Amino acid sequence: MMTDTAPEQNEAHQNDSLGLQDAWETAAHLMAPGPAAPLLSLVAPVVQDIGLELLRIRMTGQDGEQVLQIMADRDEGMITVEDCERISRAVSAVLDVEDPLKGQYILEVSSPGMARPLCRPKDFIRWAGFEAKLELSRAFDSRKRFRGMLTGFEDGEVLMDVPLDGHDEAPTLGFKFEDISEARLVVNDEMIADALKRQKGKNGD
CATH class of the missing domain: 2.30.30.180 (Ribosome maturation factor RimP, C-terminal domain)
Incomplete structure (x- = not known):
């Protein structure tokens, strides 16, 4: 027997996602400056689905290769090495499918540290x-x-x-x-x- 709670939960999840998307768009100039901007809508939901929050994305060059730097955060506690590994695997899978980057790239995932950037x-x-x-x-x-x-x-x-x-x-x-x-x-x-x-x-x- 199907209950009427599932539609309410789905609607709540959709509303939460829309609210987060609005927040990402509002803070895009700090969360994903310059060439990283097109990646924000791809990476942020992936990090969210893991139960963490995207703080910032940056694209830089290093020895002729692109470097995608992802900084993640959580409301309480600290980001662990295991968290970074989970993000790396999940984001890599999405980027392999969507293929938004041309050529080779290096993916780096980190926590903010004490001198953390303020982006949102x-x-x-x-x-x-x-x-x-x-x-x-x-x-x-x-x-x-x-x-x-x-x-x-x-x-x-x-x-x-x-x-x-x-x-x-x-x-x-x-x-x-x-x-x-x-x-x-x-x-x-x-x-x-x-x-x-x-x-x-x-x-x-």
Whole structure:
């Protein structure tokens, strides 16, 4: 006997997929810059199906060969070597079928590390309270590089407390998400302590 739960589950899964696709498209300029852009719609769903999240794709050249670099993430815990191997096998299978790359290529899969890139709106929310560096494609107040404390993401803008001359306290500035060409966390004592805490939780100590 067929129940009516399956259509609801399928609809929920489709809605989740559409929501993630919108998120990928919104963050494409950071998640898959330049020549990696056409690969985003192929790779992101594969990583998602494994139960992980795509953080960034990059295409680079090395000794005349293309190098496809995939960086994956998870909401809680750390990416393991086994996770990277699963992603590598799954992505390789899709690329073999779709054949989007011409010529030889090397596939590299990694975890973000402590100086992680920030590529999606959710990254700026998740890491609020930590120090970060931003580089802009268009100047903001005659500057393109900023460093400060992340405070969140709101109305399409990354919010950051930035120390400025003439201010006793760092004012909160809003940077348009589409104007950010690169963003990453700054490694400091607080970041190291957080990484050790995550590793301890992973080991179950």
